[in-house]
Amino acid sequence: MLTCRHWIGQLRRWSSTSSRALLTDQNYVELRLDGKEVAKPLKYPTVWLRDNCQCPECFHAFTRARKSHWEQGPLNVKAESVIYNEQSQKLEVQWEDRHKSSFALEWLKERDFSEETRNKYLHNVYKPLAQLWSKKEFQQVRNEFQYEDILQKDEVLKSWLEALAVQGFAILKQAPNDMNVVRHLANRIGYIKKTTYGDIFEVKSKPNAGNYAYKMVPLPLHTDMPYYEYKAGINILHTLVQSSSVGGANTLTDGFYIADQMRQLYPDYFNVLKSIPVNWYDIGHDGDAKQPFHSLWRAPVICLDVDNQITRINQNTTKRDSRFSVPLDQVQKWYEAYNKFLELASAEAVEFKTEAGDVFVFNNLRMLHGRTAYEDSTENKRHLVGAYVDWDIIYSKLRTLKFPNAQD
Ligand SMILES: [Zn+2]
Incomplete structure (x- = not known):
């Protein structure tokens, strides 16, 4: 169990590789990308990341089915640390319960919560x-x-x-x-x-x-x-x-x-x-x-x-x-x-x-x-x-x- 002080320290620390992924507070992960590709940092709620963990234990890719959190949501699981892996272009999350998740940058970009990305999806794909x-x-x-x-x-x-x-x-x-x-x-x-x-x-x-x-x-x-x-x-x-x-x-x-x-x-x-x-x-x-x-x-x-x-x-x-x-x-x-x-x-x-x-x-x-x-x-x-x-x-x-x- 992390103490409050320890927690803040963890949260405020940029991940080592190019200081790209950051737990901005208890509830969000921010991803800053080099270059002009993405001007604003991408920001994701940790509860959403855990809910959408793509590992085989949590997600059955072939049927696109969520296998986790059937009886209760992932509200109580906190992220311990995050890094952006430059080589694999993946965001890696280490959770307090020892679970690990990784998310491909492209996958994350498509699911960015900005109004622009949401509208693009709603008008191009949804209707x-x-x-x-x-x-x-x-x-x-x-x-x-x-x-x-x-x-x-x-x-x-x-x-x-x-x-x-x-x-x-x-x-x-x-x-x-x-x-x-x-x-x-x-x-x-x-x-x-x-x-x-x-x-x-x-x-x-x-x-x-x-x-x-x-x-x-x-x-x-x-x-x-x-x-x-x-x-x-x-x-x-x-x-x-x-x-x-x-x-x-x-x-x-x-x-x-x-x-x-x-x-x-x-x-x-x-x-x-x-x-x-x-x-x-x-x-x-x-x-x-x-x-x-x-x-x-x-x-x-x-x-x-x-x-x-x-x-x-x-x-x-x-x-x-x-x-x-x-x-x-x-x-x-x-x-x-x-x-x-x-x-x-x-x-x-x-x-x-x-x-x-x-x-x-x-x-x-x-x-x-x-x-x-x-x-x-x-x-x-x-x-x-x-x-x-x-x-x-x-x-x-x-x-x-x-x-x-x-x-x-
Ligand atoms: Zn998982």
């Missing part, structure tokens, strides 16, 4: 940063890809998935007149998402339609499935037959942009929409499906993540329940805020009309989409086929394409 866009920026953010290229070329698949993550949508051209196009695309990414509407679903005017989308009337701006906790990540909509009538056009608004505008311009409304939960519902049965469904989910219109970033928009007027399970005094102010949201969303909506062979794909957590009214005739019946894929699957695929060696 690309979304580029929010207004109506007037639509042409600049509109990405098109050839359907066959997506299936054949990994580079194009990567660009497409990046466009979905960054701009929130993309249009694929020249898909064949085949009901399975959406299935092929979902399989190309990974796995299709099955829902109460099946694995693929058809959007066409149906007599006695069980869903408002299956009518010829206009469809207001909405996201699919606000009534699901595990709401579909992207919507893949293949146009097999487009309406030759005036309508049937797509409408689209970047919901993250609208939420961001509200945060900046109407902070009080923003706070209401991010905190008051709405009851979303979907009750019924879909055409041929035998199983009835009763889907309910309570969530605000604007959902934020732990970093206060906008992470999900819920909006579907046709799927908003008359049950509103909030205290009485929240109702009026919610409607006032919601009204502003609707106003901005429709003012920022773009309109375009897909052609037969187009596949319109968009982030369903972000984009509000809708449709103008149309008119079927006996020789022209608008016909779309859709499928969903979850973002867990998409991000995973994107990372395997961007970092093909990470799995080795």
Whole structure:
């Protein structure tokens, strides 16, 4: 057991080789590097170093699994001394309990706690940063890809998935007149998402339609499935037959942009929409499906993540329940805020009309989409086929394409 005085002495002593590694106090190791490579010293909590010891006793490299600290964290183990080994380029830590750890410089640099390194990882590896866009920026953010290229070329698949993550949508051209196009695309990414509407679903005017989308009337701006906790990540909509009538056009608004505008311009409304939960519902049965469904989910219109970033928009007027399970005094102010949201969303909506062979794909957590009214005739019946894929699957695929060696 080290006395307090002894401890301070140990802590303040630079390691012998080029005075590079230092226990700055009981809880941190500082690593100063020669040259211009790293301007600031790298700094690591000792508790984190011990937790992430890479020795075979603590870490099973092949499965990337931590073997240590299953029942309690490494809070009580103190570092006794540290040195930076110039030759092996490793930080070596001697612990009070006689355990030894060593960490490669490159490994440490990638895990540096500076804001710059953290953001680099979050935006390059974790998730690309979304580029929010207004109506007037639509042409600049509109990405098109050839359907066959997506299936054949990994580079194009990567660009497409990046466009979905960054701009929130993309249009694929020249898909064949085949009901399975959406299935092929979902399989190309990974796995299709099955829902109460099946694995693929058809959007066409149906007599006695069980869903408002299956009518010829206009469809207001909405996201699919606000009534699901595990709401579909992207919507893949293949146009097999487009309406030759005036309508049937797509409408689209970047919901993250609208939420961001509200945060900046109407902070009080923003706070209401991010905190008051709405009851979303979907009750019924879909055409041929035998199983009835009763889907309910309570969530605000604007959902934020732990970093206060906008992470999900819920909006579907046709799927908003008359049950509103909030205290009485929240109702009026919610409607006032919601009204502003609707106003901005429709003012920022773009309109375009897909052609037969187009596949319109968009982030369903972000984009509000809708449709103008149309008119079927006996020789022209608008016909779309859709499928969903979850973002867990998409991000995973994107990372395997961007970092093909990470799995080795
Ligand atoms: Zn170890």
